[in-house]
Amino acid sequence: MTNSFATAKAAASNDLLAIGFAALFGLGLVFAAGFSHASAMHDVAHDQRHAIAFPCH
Amino acid sequence: MAKNLLTSALFAGVTVGVLAAILQFIFVVPLLMEGELYETGARVHFSAGVAESEAGAPAIWGDIGRHIGTVAMNLVAYTGFAFVMVAGFALAQRAGHSVDARSGAIWGLAGFIAVQLAPAVGLPPELPGTVAADLGARQVWWAGCVLATVLGIAALAFVRGSAGVIGGVVLIALPHVIGAPHLDTYYGIAPPELASHFVTSSLGVAGASWVLLGTIAGALWARKA
Numbered sequence: 001m002t003n004s005f006a007t008a009k010a011a012a013s014n015d016l017l018a019i020g021f022a023a024l025f026g027l028g029l030v031f032a033a034g035f036s037h038a039s040a041m042h043d044v045a046h047d048q049r050h051a052i053a054f055p056c057h
Numbered sequence: 058m059a060k061n062l063l064t065s066a067l068f069a070g071v072t073v074g075v076l077a078a079i080l081q082f083i084f085v086v087p088l089l090m091e092g093e094l095y096e097t098g099a100r101v102h103f104s105a106g107v108a109e110s111e112a113g114a115p116a117i118w119g120d121i122g123r124h125i126g127t128v129a130m131n132l133v134a135y136t137g138f139a140f141v142m143v144a145g146f147a148l149a150q151r152a153g154h155s156v157d158a159r160s161g162a163i164w165g166l167a168g169f170i171a172v173q174l175a176p177a178v179g180l181p182p183e184l185p186g187t188v189a190a191d192l193g194a195r196q197v198w199w200a201g202c203v204l205a206t207v208l209g210i211a212a213l214a215f216v217r218g219s220a221g222v223i224g225g226v227v228l229i230a231l232p233h234v235i236g237a238p239h240l241d242t243y244y245g246i247a248p249p250e251l252a253s254h255f256v257t258s259s260l261g262v263a264g265a266s267w268v269l270l271g272t273i274a275g276a277l278w279a280r281k282a
Binding site: 014015018019020021022023025026027028029030031032033034035043044045046047048049050051052053054055056057 | 058059062063066077078081085086089123124126127129130131133134136137138139140141142143144147148151173176177180181182183184185187189192195196199200259260262263
């Protein structure tokens with residue numbers, strides 16, 4: 001009983017870790033696509049940034 | 058859980074990234090490239106008391122490299138949106154709300170409202186060549202508006218009772234009460250018809266893309282959950 005409870009608890013915290021990583025990874029991609037000031041990124045992303053209406057220029 | 062997050066987000070993000078780029082090539086990029094004619098001065102709309110110029114987009118396929126960039130960055134952006142959305146699916150599921158293709162479509166609609174429509178109320182999608190307030194200030198307002206709207210919609214959807222309603226409405230209204238950064242002068246050089254058509258087209262394409270993103274991610278999520 002105690003063991004299965006501990007296992008369930010560990011699985012739940014693993015899940016939370018996975019959820020946190022997914023959210024952070026997603027935010028990182030959105031930042032690269034929409035916000036990175038590097039000029040190479042800006043040029044490649046130009047039309048997409050206008051189309052998605054990220055603030056650009 | 059981790060595998061479901063990864064596969065749902067990747068598949069939905071890549072699929073919708075390609076579809077969004079195709080929709081943009083049909084509905085948005087021609088208007089954007091028409092706007093560039095005014096940005097460069099190849100076309101002039103306002104001159105010597107007369108506002109008139111030829112309408113019509115230039116050929117858009119001259120520079121394929123540019124469009125490959127647009128496809129690539131749509132893949133990156135929509136995959137990013139998908140990862141954040143499936144993280145939300147997982148949190149909702151832990152709180153006892155199941156997610157499938159139909160509820161995923163609502164998630165997509167909410168994403169469109171939070172990431173596109175709400176910030177566009179303060180900062181309209183801009184044609185190239187638009188002169189606007191300081192970029193840093195606009196990016197801060199944009200990010201704050203998206204965050205407040207996401208939290209506001211989540212409060213409306215998941216917090217029971219009047220606290221959820223009041224908190225949700227306050228959070229959604231707050232960025233607009235504060236107000237987006239704007240200049241005290243107009244500098245527009247493009248025809249107003251073109252600028253407004255660009256806004257409606259880009260919002261329409263984004264709306265379709267977001268609903269697809271939620272539907273596909275929700276369907277994949279339900280298959281594995």
